[in-house]
Amino acid sequence: MISTNDFKKGLRYEHEGAPWQIMEHTVHNPSARGAATLVKVKARNLVTNQVLQKSFKSGDLFEEPDLNKLEVQFLYEEGDDLVFMDRETYEQYNVGKAHFGDSLPWMTDGFELDLLQYNGEIISIDMPKSVIVTITSVEQGAKGDTASGKVMSRGMLENGIELMVPTFIKEGSKIKVDPSANTYLGRES
Structure with a gap:
């Protein structure tokens, strides 16, 4: 069983017959004597991807999702x-x-x-946090401040995805990419 005392970002629990994953949570201690402590969560339904905000009493118990x-x-x-x-x-x-x-x-x-x-x-x-892929083509970047590494070129990956890469990346280079965001992470040596 999972208690609201165990709640943290990323924790998965079952509620109303569906699996949920906590995105954010806060604990509210009301100032009134005898009032119950509330745990407020922003959670995503893992089946429907619906995001809801819910409140639970401190100590409420939940099943672990299968x-x-x-x-x-x-x-x-x-x-x-x-x-x-x-x-x-x-x-x-x-x-x-x-x-x-x-x-x-x-x-x-x-x-x-x-x-x-x-x-x-x-x-x-x-998706994995990063993957190694090969650049099949790179457009020439604009002339300018290449020392800072801020000048970017449009690169085409072997799988047809287009993304921005630093100008020092050349055709045939292997790079590390975040496939969830289609962003350049670094050069693979």
Whole structure:
């Protein structure tokens, strides 16, 4: 069981038959004698992605959600689904493209990520914090203050995603990218 005393950012709990993840929480101690301490949370429903603010009494108890993280590798596209293989059990999972949104271009042969299951159903994906990719082309950046590293060029990645990279990055370079935000993180040596 999870108590409101255990609440912290990122904690997952089950409430009203759905899994929730805490985004923010605060504890309010009313000044009136005998008044209950309130715990206010901003939480996201992991099934619907709905964000709500709720208040609970201090000491309220919640079940732990039946969540299972699967480490998978992308295999191929099949109609409106993407097919993944569990890296431990080799079991295959079909996941609707709707789960991926802006992350769909990252689904290239062998791409690894985590799937989150709730009661046996896949409800969301967790992209890796960073991936190593190759730059296939770079537009020339504007002349100027290149010493500060602030001049950026438009770069094209091997998976067709376009992002801004420092001007010292050349075609064929391997770079580290945050796939959730499509941002340059650094050069890979």
